[in-house]
Amino acid sequence: MKVLFAIALWLGLGFCGSPEALAGRLGERVAAFPQWHGKPPVAPAKGDLVYPDWMAGNWQVTETLEEMVAPFAPDLVTPGFEGNRRYLKEAIAFPVRFNRSSTGIIADRAFNSLNIGNAYLGEGAVRSVKVDPDNPNRQITQLREGGEFVSVITKRGKEIPAKERFITTEVSQQIFRSPTQLYLNEVETTTQYQHSERDRISAEQMTAIYLSPRDPDYFKAGNAPIALYRYHLELSKLQLHETEDE
Secondary structure: OHHHHHHHHHHHOOOEOOOOOOOOHHHHHHHHOOOOOOOOOOEEOOOOEOEOHHHOEEEEEEEEEEEEEOOOOOOOOOOOOHHHHHHEOOEEEEEEEEEEEOOEEEEOHHHHHHHHHHHHHOOOOEEEEEEOOOOOOEEEEEEOOOOEEEEEEEEEEEEEEEOOEEEEEEEEEEEEEEOOEEEEEEEEEEEEEEEEEOOEEEEEEEEEEEEOOOOOOHHHHOOOOOEEEEEEEEEEEEOHHHHOOO
16 A cells, blocks of 8 residues: 555655745644644645756655554554555665656656556556646556556645755545455645755655545544654656666
8 A cells, every 4th residue: 555655645746836834834744743643734736736946857766664653553554554564664766757847847747656656566567657637636547456546636835944945745635446445545745855966855755644534433533644654765866868768
């Protein structure tokens, strides 16, 4: 299940055009992790994500799961939580890219999500990734073994503490369907980015999983997360010849 979350999380990587969050609130949230007891102060998501100019281009990402917490365990635990322990301290690498458009720098969502999914599940495990042409915040991922994952980003916020640093939060509604399973939840991704050098970016990414109101255990947790993950990301700029065959 972590892989499905990771595919969606990269939809929320970046600098967005939604209203500002209350000054400093997202920074305070980052500092408080994992003591999160409710959802973030963000506004409805509108339009595509626009990234800072220094995000343009092709990057190699190394992502490492540093921490995972289940606040309501053993009574409430998300599917796959215990299995995700195998990723602790394991570096996972994959390429991503961000392209110039008429509105600014935007993520190549299908390319990025396909690479993330295959990095975790194995090459070819993700059959296809499609972004809704009428809604860049809606994405459908088809798995080779028949599962379907739908993610819709519904809320978004940002803070810019310094020129080379920014914080983003996105909240998405997620549905996973397979021949034997239907699972719904809500996922928050809060990320603090630091542009450290011309060709390098580091980030701390925090993910919170919330139960859907349709879940029979919803009222046991309410608006509190039932699973929390913290990742460290290193992005290294790739030269054109390293990605021209992609």
